[in-house]
Amino acid sequence: MSALDQVRDVRPVASGSRGWRRVRPYVLPVIGLLVGLVFLAPYLVMLLNAFRPSADIVQAPGSLLPREWQWDTFSQVLGDDRFLSWLKTSLIVAAASTALVIVVAVPAAYFTARFRFPGRTAFLLLVLVTQMFSPTALVVGIYREWFNLNMVNTYGALILTNAAFNLAFATWILHGFFSSIPQEIEEAAHLDGCSRLTTLRRVMLPLTRPGLVTAVIFTFIAAWNEYVVALTLMLDDARKPLPVGLTSYVTGYEQHWDQLFAASIIAIVPVVILFAVIEKHLVGGLTAGSVK
Amino acid sequence: MTVQTGAAESTDTAAPARQRRRGRRRQVGSRASVLSALLWLGPALLLIAGVVVYPAIELVRASFSRFSVTGLRLGDAGGTNYRRVLDHPDLGTVLTNTLVWVVAVVALTVLISLAVAQLLSKDFFGRRLVRWALIVPWAASLVITAKTFVLLFDFYYGTLNTVRDHLGMAPVDYLGSDTWIMPSMILVGVFVSIPFTAYVFIAGLSAIPDEVYEAARIDGAGPWQIYRRITLPLLRPALMVASVLNIIYVFNSFPIIYTLNDRNPGFGHDTSITFMYKLAFKSAEKDVGMSAAAGVFNVLLILVVVMIYLRVTRWREETA
Numbered sequence: 098m099s100a101l102d103q104v105r106d107v108r109p110v111a112s113g114s115r116g117w118r119r120v121r122p123y124v125l126p127v128i129g130l131l132v133g134l135v136f137l138a139p140y141l142v143m144l145l146n147a148f149r150p151s152a153d154i155v156q157a158p159g160s161l162l163p164r165e166w167q168w169d170t171f172s173q174v175l176g177d178d179r180f181l182s183w184l185k186t187s188l189i190v191a192a193a194s195t196a197l198v199i200v201v202a203v204p205a206a207y208f209t210a211r212f213r214f215p216g217r218t219a220f221l222l223l224v225l226v227t228q229m230f231s232p233t234a235l236v237v238g239i240y241r242e243w244f245n246l247n248m249v250n251t252y253g254a255l256i257l258t259n260a261a262f263n264l265a266f267a268t269w270i271l272h273g274f275f276s277s278i279p280q281e282i283e284e285a286a287h288l289d290g291c292s293r294l295t296t297l298r299r300v301m302l303p304l305t306r307p308g309l310v311t312a313v314i315f316t317f318i319a320a321w322n323e324y325v326v327a328l329t330l331m332l333d334d335a336r337k338p339l340p341v342g343l344t345s346y347v348t349g350y351e352q353h354w355d356q357l358f359a360a361s362i363i364a365i366v367p368v369v370i371l372f373a374v375i376e377k378h379l380v381g382g383l384t385a386g387s388v389k
Numbered sequence: 390m391t392v393q394t395g396a397a398e399s400t401d402t403a404a405p406a407r408q409r410r411r412g413r414r415r416q417v418g419s420r421a422s423v424l425s426a427l428l429w430l431g432p433a434l435l436l437i438a439g440v441v442v443y444p445a446i447e448l449v450r451a452s453f454s455r456f457s458v459t460g461l462r463l464g465d466a467g468g469t470n471y472r473r474v475l476d477h478p479d480l481g482t483v484l485t486n487t488l489v490w491v492v493a494v495v496a497l498t499v500l501i502s503l504a505v506a507q508l509l510s511k512d513f514f515g516r517r518l519v520r521w522a523l524i525v526p527w528a529a530s531l532v533i534t535a536k537t538f539v540l541l542f543d544f545y546y547g548t549l550n551t552v553r554d555h556l557g558m559a560p561v562d563y564l565g566s567d568t569w570i571m572p573s574m575i576l577v578g579v580f581v582s583i584p585f586t587a588y589v590f591i592a593g594l595s596a597i598p599d600e601v602y603e604a605a606r607i608d609g610a611g612p613w614q615i616y617r618r619i620t621l622p623l624l625r626p627a628l629m630v631a632s633v634l635n636i637i638y639v640f641n642s643f644p645i646i647y648t649l650n651d652r653n654p655g656f657g658h659d660t661s662i663t664f665m666y667k668l669a670f671k672s673a674e675k676d677v678g679m680s681a682a683a684g685v686f687n688v689l690l691i692l693v694v695v696m697i698y699l700r701v702t703r704w705r706e707e708t709a
Contacts, residue, residue, distance in 0.1 A: 125513035132505060133522035136584070139537050140525050142548055146540070158554065159546035201432040208429035212421035220430060227441050228634070229691045231641035233662060234684045237451055237669075237677065238444025261440030264433060266634065273626050277596065311592050315585070322530045324644060340530040347536075354540075361533040368528035369521060376520060 140365070147171065147359035154354045170359040180360055182335045183342030187321060188367065189252055190338055194259035194320040195313055198267045201260070202312065206271035207297055211283075221272075228265035232258065232326045240329050250333045258330075259320040266319075267312040274308030275301065310375050321368055339364045445688070451681035458675045470682035479656040479664070487640070487660040489571060491694075494578040495635045502583050502631070506590030527584035535648035538577050539564065542649070564649055570658050574649050578639060586631045593627025594620070629702060633695055640691050661687050 142161075146154050147170050149163030156164075174180050205224075209217055232239060239258060240249070248254040278301060286296045302309065324340045331337045334345075343364065346357035427434075452470050455463040474480070509520055526534060541548045542563035550560040563573045597620065605615050621628075643662050650658045659667065665687055669680030 122514065125508070125511060126515050128508060129513060129515055129519040132508065133519040136526055136580075137522050139534065139541060139580075140529065142541060143533075143537050154540070155546055157545035159543070159548060159551040161548055161551055201436055204429040205433040208421070208426065212419060212426070214421040214426040215423055216426065220434075223437065224433075225695070226692065227437050229637050229695060230441055230445060230688060231637075231643075231662070233641060233643045234665065234687050235441070235444040235448055237681060237684075238447030239440070241447050242440075242444055257436070257440050261436045264436055268433065270630060273630065277626075307592050307595060311588065314588070318527055321528075324530065324532055340532055343530070343533060357533070357536070361529065361537075364530065364533075365525060365528045369524055372524045372528070373521060376517070 140362070143358045144362055147355055147362060149355060151352055151354040151356075155352075167355060170355045171363070174356050174359045174363065177356075179334065179342065179345075180363075183337055183339045184364075186252070186331070186336055186342075187338040187340075187364070190255050190259065191317050191320040193252070193256045194263065195316045197256065197260040198263050198316045199309070199312060202264055202267035202271055203297075203302070203309075206268045207275050207301065209268075210272050210275035224265045224268050227262075228269070230262070232262050232323070236325055236329050239326060243330060249330055250336055252336070254330055255323075255327060255338070258326050259316075259323055263316045263319050267316055270312055270315075271305060271308050274305040278304050313375065314372060317371060318368055321364075448681050448684050448688075451678060452685045454678050454681075456677040466678055470676075470678040471686075473676075473679050474668075474682050474686060479659075483656055483659055483661055483664045486571070486658060490575065490578070490646070490660050491636060491639050493575045494582060494639045495632065497575070497579045498582040498586050498635055498639075499628070499632060501579065502586035502590055505583060505587040506594060509587065510591050510594045523584050523587060525584075526581050527588075531581060531642075531644040532648065534581055535577065535645050538573075539649060539651075542573055564652065567657070570650065570653065574646055574658070577645050577649065578642065581645070582635055582639065586635060589627050589631040589634075590624065593624045597623045633698060636695060636698065637691060640687075640694070661690065 145161070145163060148166055148168065150165055150167050153163060153165050205220075209221060243249050243251075243254040243258075246254075282300060282304070283296055286300045291299065321338075322340055323338070327338050327341045331341060334342070339360070343357060343360050346353040346360065451462075453466055453468075455466040455469075457463055505523070509516060509523070540546075544550060544560060544562045544565060547563070549563065553560055561569060563569045601619060601623070602615060605619050610618065640660075641662055642660075643666065646658070646660055646663045647666070650663070656664055656667065661683065665680050665683040668683055669675065669677050
């Protein structure tokens, strides 16, 4: 579908030609279903492949459906101690990185959005430049730093690295949301006797909820899937996070495509759950009604 | 209100530029001392200095050093590493690939995501499920998604060729032929970039109050006019964030190209990021110093590209 077709119905339900209003309840779900299927397709193939023996997957000619079904792949994976420790690492690292990013980014974003001070532009530029440094490009330097601090193989090193490289995005997006909140709202809170911190916590943060949710989701996913740094830092098999650990299902020595795919499906689940829990807050427009 | 200023801007841009700047400045608010700034920005500065700037300095240091094949530092190299990168016979190919890869993936991603976001910010039966489906490519590890696509694209047992076979078409070597590999990699790149981009746009769309649309409609604006004159200008911050971040992510993207291009020898289909990695770990040279020099070039290149983009779109007027 072209962008143009989509664009045509920017308007909320109230208007539009009568014909479109009549077919809309049927057309939109169908288009939605198709879009959803396109994005799920590779993962449906992944799911199918989790239910067939590894040898069946790489046998020519290919077949979409398993020629031989294997139902216990998921229980194999869930019973694998290695897998459970990778899952634990991923959960700890992703959750801690996200929390750290929010705690550090909120004050920075709020302050730069609301105040003028010497070095403000410099700080915003620094944040922007930080965003351009990929951990992949810097991985040699990163390893040497944690090695010198004797922190190779620790959760702390991975958490700090993930937090640092995702900080820029969170700061930037929150900065945008804070700037878009009219000053009047905050002034009103001040008049009512709120301190700067109380205003931030009680008035501004609830209003930036879509921004916060976006920052949380983005950071969590980035930390959950980070690969290159974890590959370099976490040499101890029990402390590897999922993306690194999973690849050891298919190596030169063993080829368990079935387990790789089953484990990958399981690895997607926590992110989708997190998303399902906070997705409704993404629907924002909260500021719209605040100033009357 | 800010929003209305933005809408007015699009109708006549020339005159009120000065006025707009004044408006912005008032919005930025009161002065603060450096000390209180340090208090609020301190943690962020510490984290950036400690974990981003320091390794960057190490990278620059490495780029001026000689290393053994096993990665031990042997001494100063002066500018040799940089000269060897610039003299590399494949540099032209690599830069062309990088340009094609970034421009194609970012442009397609932004266009398709605008459409997807528009659809998903409307109410319809099952919208939630579609939103959850959209998150999956983003939630999945890139390495694993890339591996899945290798399986889909495979010449002998790949799903795509199985489907082609059923339709009576000849199989295509998606990852092995010079014509198909780049489009195949771009497809995967766009596929994994859309969810993130669409969500930036959904958040941006949800921040536009309904009243603005209503006012425009009362004034007799048609749907296309509303989109071009109101939605797009008000979506501008989201568009900027999404484009800049996509340029950066796509430029720095490693797993897709590395995984899909795995079986092809040489640097014929590499971008500058995988080129850099291969210099250190997969080429005959195994040269950490040369790879670090390529890394420095990469950082400078993306810096210049983003700065040009921001200049062209006049970011500083809006935010700084």
